[in-house]
Amino acid sequence: MIRSLLFISALIASSVNSLAFTNPATLRRSVARFTDAPVDSTVVDAALEAAILAPNHFMSEPWRFYIPGPQTTASLCNLNPEKTKMFEKVPNWLVVTMKSENEKHSKLWLEDLSAVSCAVQNFMTSLAGEGVGSKWMTGALGSPPEAILGTVKAGEGEELVAAVWFGIPEKELEGAKAPPRKLGVAGTLTKLD
């Protein structure tokens, strides 16, 4: 009896350890090469549920999400003819915009932008926990934000925050090396009295 209790507690301890080891926040890496394997829709739904749990001041919920179907994806890929071939290899897109009621660059507008950024991170981290790779794209799309907003038929006044590419990565996320941080923690942390 005592032996089996010890065995069960060892099992629980090892699963807690493995949870800590596979912390999705550190597992997430920017991924540009994907396989053709589909991403389960329940994984995407869970990632969107995680996204909307991002902190947001005054509960402004400033994020708006767009998942393009085949026709809209083709339009996104054709926005920049020089990159069409590369874009066509991306299995899934999520376009994230900000709808803020606040004056541009005001304190509350910046808070809304921060909240949407947190939502994007939550989305990608949740995917990473399920082995799904993602990449936050902006400038490298080579198209003006207005063109992307127009393609996804974003609402009046919405601003582009991210186009997130996602899919099953060619190389597993686990073990993928992060691009080295030049400053690191030591270069960015000040401990005060």
Ligand SMILES: Cc1cc2nc3c(=O)[nH]c(=O)nc-3n(C[C@H](O)[C@H](O)[C@H](O)COP(=O)(O)O)c2cc1C
């Ligand atoms: C706001 C934002 C915009 C980004 N835009 C691009 C982009 O246009 N092209 C690109 O290759 N990566 C883009 N990235 C991804 C970064 O290049 C990537 O996060 C960085 O290289 C660190 O790698 P990691 O995500 O694996 O930690 C963007 C990231 C953020 C936060």
